[in-house]
Structures are given as structure tokens and as C-alpha cells.
Amino acid sequence: MTIRLLLADDQALVRGALAALLGLEPDLEVVAEVGSGDEVVEAALTHRPDVCLLDVEMPGLDGLGAAAALRDRVPTTKVLMVTTFGRPGYLRRALQAGAAGFVVKDTPAARLADAVRRVHQGLRVVDPALATDSLLAGESPLTPRETDVLRAARDGASVATIARRLVLSEGTVRNHLSSAIGKTAAGNRAEAVLTAEQNGWL
Amino acid sequence: MTIRLLLADDQALVRGALAALLGLEPDLEVVAEVGSGDEVVEAALTHRPDVCLLDVEMPGLDGLGAAAALRDRVPTTKVLMVTTFGRPGYLRRALQAGAAGFVVKDTPAARLADAVRRVHQGLRVVDPALATDSLLAGESPLTPRETDVLRAARDGASVATIARRLVLSEGTVRNHLSSAIGKTAAGNRAEAVLTAEQNGWL
DNA sequence: ACCTCGCCGTGACAGGTGTCACGGGTCCGC
DNA sequence: GCGGACCCGTGACACCTGTCACGGCGAGGT
Numbered sequence: 001m002t003i004r005l006l007l008a009d010d011q012a013l014v015r016g017a018l019a020a021l022l023g024l025e026p027d028l029e030v031v032a033e034v035g036s037g038d039e040v041v042e043a044a045l046t047h048r049p050d051v052c053l054l055d056v057e058m059p060g061l062d063g064l065g066a067a068a069a070l071r072d073r074v075p076t077t078k079v080l081m082v083t084t085f086g087r088p089g090y091l092r093r094a095l096q097a098g099a100a101g102f103v104v105k106d107t108p109a110a111r112l113a114d115a116v117r118r119v120h121q122g123l124r125v126v127d128p129a130l131a132t133d134s135l136l137a138g139e140s141p142l143t144p145r146e147t148d149v150l151r152a153a154r155d156g157a158s159v160a161t162i163a164r165r166l167v168l169s170e171g172t173v174r175n176h177l178s179s180a181i182g183k184t185a186a187g188n189r190a191e192a193v194l195t196a197e198q199n200g201w202l
Numbered sequence: 203m204t205i206r207l208l209l210a211d212d213q214a215l216v217r218g219a220l221a222a223l224l225g226l227e228p229d230l231e232v233v234a235e236v237g238s239g240d241e242v243v244e245a246a247l248t249h250r251p252d253v254c255l256l257d258v259e260m261p262g263l264d265g266l267g268a269a270a271a272l273r274d275r276v277p278t279t280k281v282l283m284v285t286t287f288g289r290p291g292y293l294r295r296a297l298q299a300g301a302a303g304f305v306v307k308d309t310p311a312a313r314l315a316d317a318v319r320r321v322h323q324g325l326r327v328v329d330p331a332l333a334t335d336s337l338l339a340g341e342s343p344l345t346p347r348e349t350d351v352l353r354a355a356r357d358g359a360s361v362a363t364i365a366r367r368l369v370l371s372e373g374t375v376r377n378h379l380s381s382a383i384g385k386t387a388a389g390n391r392a393e394a395v396l397t398a399e400q401n402g403w404l
Numbered sequence: 405a406c407c408t409c410g411c412c413g414t415g416a417c418a419g420g421t422g423t424c425a426c427g428g429g430t431c432c433g434c
Numbered sequence: 435g436c437g438g439a440c441c442c443g444t445g446a447c448a449c450c451t452g453t454c455a456c457g458g459c460g461a462g463g464t
Contacts, residue, residue: 010308011286011307011308012307012308012309012310012311013220013284013305013306013307013308013309013310013311013314014216014219014220014307015311016223016310016311016312016314017216017219017220017222017223017311018215018216018219019223019311020219020222020223020225020226020311021218021219021221021222021223023222024222082215084213103215104215105213105214105215105216106212106213106214106215107214107215108214108215108218109214109215109217109218109219109221109222110218112215112218143439143440143441144440144441145440145441145442155392155393155396156388156390156391156392156393156394156395156396157390158389158390158420158421159420159421160420168442168443169442169443169444171442171443171444171445172441172442172443172444174421174422174423175422175423175424175442175443176441176442177421177422178421178422178423178424181422181423182423186358187360187422188358188359188360188421188422189358189392189421189422190357190358190391190392191357191358191359192358193358194357194358345409345410345411346410346411347410347411347412360450360451361450361451362450370412370413371412371413371414373412373413373414373415374411374412374413374414376451376452376453377411377412377413377452377453377454378411378412379451379452380451380452380453380454383452383453384453389452390451390452391451391452
């Protein structure tokens with residue numbers, strides 16, 4: 001009995017390469033590949049895979065959202081997240097979204113097939129180093145609105161621009177920013193964006 | 203006669219996956235894999251590959267530097283750059299560093315093997331869409347010093363911090379920044395960093 | 405010799421930014 | 435009910451930033 005796989009990654013090259021890698025295993029079979037999170041549920045409904053490999057960073061619906069959608073619409077398929085960035089917040093959010101495993105792209109290729117098999121058996125697969133980081137970093141201290149403001153500040157927009165985008169007063173934007181800067185122990189808006197991004201809070 | 207390949211990518215998973223993908227082709231053979239740019243020359247000297255696949259983003263010596271080192275020390279091996287980001291400046295700098303081909307990770311997996319074969323035959327391989335972007339974006343308008351200052355400003359450092367890092371007067375830093383902001387058509391330091399990064403000028 | 409360009413610095417100025425104190429509003433849990 | 439969050443807003447203040455004008459220096463081209 002082979003394990004049926006669905007691959008989701010926006011980079012066609014690594015998608016195909018992963019397919020080739022996993023296709024070498026006799027007990028694994030890649031039944032579908034998609035390039036964006038929006039196509040995941042549809043492909044899962046038609047091909048009924050046992051395990052779905054999701055990249056976190058994708059255009060449109062990202063891997064976290066796709067995992068949540070799969071949990072609701074196709075609960076029989078297990079989700080294994082595969083990501084380039086080992087951001088602590090990603091791990092937490094992925095598990096909350098119903099993912100059964102979380103692997104960073106630094107892990108040796110040989111271990112990926114094992115991770116797939118374990119997920120298929122109903123086990124949790126988590127990078128141990130990342131798990132400690134996740135506990136250490138803790139949940140996001142930012143309020144929803146602070147997160148919005150920081151997100152809107154990612155491209156270097158001015159206070160006036162952010163205020164216009166979120167339909168807020170400039171003073172309110174400055175207050176939210178100031179609060180976020182304090183919580184991230186930054187001295188600066190740009191620094192706050194950076195550390196928040198590194199922790200997966202955005 | 204098989205084509206001997208050397209893979210260089212910091213992400214072990216995609217490195218292994220690419221090896222699996224290319225290993226499926228009967229005329230290709232992966233003879234070595236490395237995880238950083240510093241190991242490229244040494245591995246090339248011992249394994250004498252025909253073609254070397256280099257990722258641009260790597261810790262230590264990056265792909266551009268590794269390509270230049272290969273051109274000088276092991277000129278018999280052709281270089282094919284493989285990168286996630288299609289930044290115009292990367293393409294230019296890669297070609298200047300002696301790379302024979304440039305492929306972004308969005309390209310379909312089937313075309314990678316062809317790219318390798320063409321590079322091995324002495325042909326140039328360049329993503330056509332990226333080539334036009336490269337011509338359109340043009341060379342970096344930033345002077346060396348302006349580039350330094352922008353690089354130092356990437357983590358959101360204040361003018362005082364940048365001045366301390368580069369051993370400059372704060373006024374000079376502000377002047378360089380102002381000039382860079384003007385050249386990148388930005389309204390802001392953060393914006394200037396962003397557009398400079400997107401064009402591969404840093 | 406001359407001009408140009410990049411580099412470094414100074415001084416001054418308007419405007420943006422970060423902080424604080426304050427008020428008012430909603431919603432939730434004890 | 436009553437405190438405690440989060441949200442939104444105002445006003446004021448010190449500070450940082452971005453811009454401009456100006457000067458001097460060295461390297462390279464005509």
C-alpha cells in the first residue's frame with residue numbers, strides 16, 4: 001500500500017525536485033502538484049492524497065491558511081509543512097492550523113521520506129531545535145491592530161500612508177507603532193518590523 | 203559520456219531533491235554536493251565536474267563570489283546559477299562573474315536538465331523575461347559608499363549607529379542616505395533599502 | 405592645467421517620528 | 435457592577451531624519 005502525496009510549493013523547480021526525490025521511494029507516490037495555496041483543497045478533493053506537503057511561503061493563500069482549509073474540508077489528509085524559514089511563530093501557527101509535521105528545508109533529504117511516513121502513521125514530526133526556539137520565543141505579544149500596523153509598515157511606508165491605508169488617525173498609528181516598538185524591544189520602526197518578521201508574528 | 207555535476211545550495215532538502223531530479227537523467231551524474239560557497243572551489247578541484255549549479259543566496263561566500271572564484275581557479279567547469287529571486291542585478295553580476303547560465307527556481311523542473319546540457323555545450327542560458335528586466339533596470343546607480351551605507355541600514359539601524367559602524371560623521375551618513383534615496387526614487391530610507399534589494403544592488 | 409566625480413565634513417532648517425499623558429469607547433470575565 | 439484588555443483619538447514635546455548649500459580633498463580624464 002503506497003502513500004499518496006500532494007505537493008504544494010510555488011517554486012516549480014523545487015516542487016519538481018521534491019517529486020523526483022520522493023518518487024524514488026518505493027512506498028511513496030506523488031499524485032498531484034500545485035503551485036499556490038488556493039489550489040490545494042481542490043486538488044486534495046480530486047486526488048485524495050494521504051499526506052500533503054505544504055510550503056509556508058506561497059502567493060495567494062499561504063501554507064498556514066491552506067493547512068487550516070484542509071483540516072476543515074479534507075480532514076483525512078495529513079499535513080506536513082515544509083518551509084525555508086524556521087520562524088518560531090510559523091511552527092506554532094502551523095500546529096494550530098492542524099499540521100501534523102513541520103520540517104525546515106535545511107534538514108537532510110534522506111529524512112524527508114521518513115517524516116512523510118511518520119506523519120502518515122499519525123505521529124507528530126517536529127524539528128527538535130525549532131521546538132525549543134518556539135517555546136523560548138513564546139506567542140506573539142502584539143495585539144491584532146499592532147500587527148496590522150506593523151504589516152502595513154513593512155514596505156517603509158510613512159505614518160501618513162499607513163493611516164490612510166488602515167483608515168486611522170495618524171496619532172493612533174503612532175501609538176500602535178510605539179507600543180509595538182516597545183514590545184519587540186526595538187528602538188525603531190524598521191527594527192520592530194524585522195524582529196516581528198523573524199519570529200513569524202506577521 | 204556523462205556530464206559530471208556539482209551542486210551548491212545551503213538548503214539540504216532542495217540540494218538533495220535537485221540531485222534526485224538530475225540523477226534521473228541518464229546523461230547526468232551528480233558527483234558532489236556542498237552546502238556553502240566556501241566549499242565550492244575545493245570540491246571542484248577534487249571532483250572535476252563539468253558543470254556547477256550554484257545558488258546565489260548562501261551563507262559565507264555567496265554564489266556570485268563562488269562563480270568568480272571558480273572562473274579563476276577552475277576555469278574548465280561551467281557555472282549555472284540557480285536562484286529563488288529573479289533580481290535583475292543578480293543576473294548582471296552573475297554573468298560578469300563568469301556564469302554561463304542563470305535560472306530562477308520558478309522554471310519548470312523539466313527544463314533544468316536542458317539548461318545543464320546547453321551550458322555544458324558552451325551555450326548561454328538566460329531566462330528571457332529576466333533578461334529584459336535586467337536591461338530595463340540598468341546597472342546600479344549607487345556609488346560604492348552609498349551602497350555601504352544602505353547595506354548598513356538594512357537592519358533598521360539609526361544614523362548614529364551607521365556612522366559608528368562605518369566610522370563616519372553623522373552628517374556624511376545623512377548625505378549618502380539622502381543621495382541614495384533620491385537615486386532610488388524613494389521617499390524614505392526603508393523604501394530605498396527595499397528597492398535597492400529588489401534590484402540586486404546590495 | 406583644468407574639470408569632473410566621488411568622498412568626507414559642517415551647519416542649518418522643515419518635517420517626520422517616537423513618547424507620554426490623557427480621554428472616551430467597546431467587550432469580556434470575575 | 436467593576437476592573438481590565440483592546441481600540442481610537444487628541445495634543446504636546448524632544449528627538450531623529452531628510453534636504454540643501456557649502457567647502458575641501460584626492461583620483462582620473464581631456
